[in-house]
Amino acid sequence: MFVLVNLKTYPCDPLEIATAVRDVDETTDARLAVAPQAIHIERVAETGVETWAQHVDPIEHGSNTGHTLAESVADAGAVGTLVNHSERRLKLADIDGAVRAAERADLETVVCANNPEQIGAGAALGPDAVAVEPPELIGTGTPVSQADPGVVENAVVAAENVDDDVSVLCGAGISTGEDVTAADDLGTEGVLLASGVAKADNPRAALDDLVEPL
Template sequence: MFVLVNLKAYAADAVGIATTAREVSEESGVRIAVAPQAARLAAVADTGVETWAQHVSPVEHGSHTGSTLAEAAAMAGADGTLINHSERRLRLADIDGALDAAERAELETIVCANNPAQVGAAAALGPDAVAVEPPELIGGDVSVSQADPDIVEDAVAAAEAVDDSVDVLCGAGISSGEDLDAAGELGAEGVLLASGVAKADDPRAALADLVEPLS
């Protein structure tokens, strides 16, 4: 299972959480990555944790003020990037362009989607993985795998029908080892989470609890 911690724009200690995530990953053997703000990519990458960008823009080098250039993210130490998160939606053509940009920069990709139908459409574009995240559950206390397991199973089926090499992850409300275990039983290859770690009083305890079923 793959665990990706999205720090969003929370007032979190990015370097501290990244260091903790690396340590918990090494201790547990579970693959854990952290996605900080673009300005913190290099600092997070310097901790040795697997580092992901929260977004890359569908652009090449040129006149694109304010864009997040995939090559710049890679140079800062990013190993992969989220694309089309529910808080950073893109048009279909721009998702395709962002995937092209990530491929140029040799970044691994996860395209986020709201529902199984969108998962199928995203899988057709050839990312490394897709993630189903119902917007109404993001930031809540109930995980998608608990609130509506059919969404996860249907997302897995939708991706497999298009391209069975595309992994499916799930997100929204993930915070515990029980959530992670349930996601795996439903066919997900990993999870996305944010507030469960980024806003936790004790990020180490939160991560340790999350990966405990896999240790």
């Protein structure tokens, strides 16, 4: 089970959470990683935790002021990137371009989508994984696996119908070990979460709870 903790732009200590993710990763068979803000990638990666970018742009080296270059986040220590998170939406052509840019930089990719139909479209672009995240549930503490498990099951089917080599993750509202188990039972291979760890009073305890059932 893959557990990717997205720190977004929450006012948290990225090194404290990175260290907690790294330490908990050593206690479980699950795979844990963290996605800090771009400016923090290098320092987070230096802790030894698996580090992801929150976004890369569909660009190459050149005149691209203000954009995020895949090679730059890879050089900083990232091994993967989210693409098309609901808080950083892209057009389909740009999603494709970002996936190609990530491939060029040897970054793994998770393409986020709102529903099973979009999951199918995302899987057709050939990322390593897709993640279903209904935006209305993000940050609510109500996981999609409880609010609408059919969305997750249909997302798994949609991806399999396009390319069964593309893994399916589940996001939005994930915060407990029960949520992770439910996502596993619905056929996904991992979860995305953010506030459940990034805003926790004790990130290490929150992470321990997430992986305890696995």
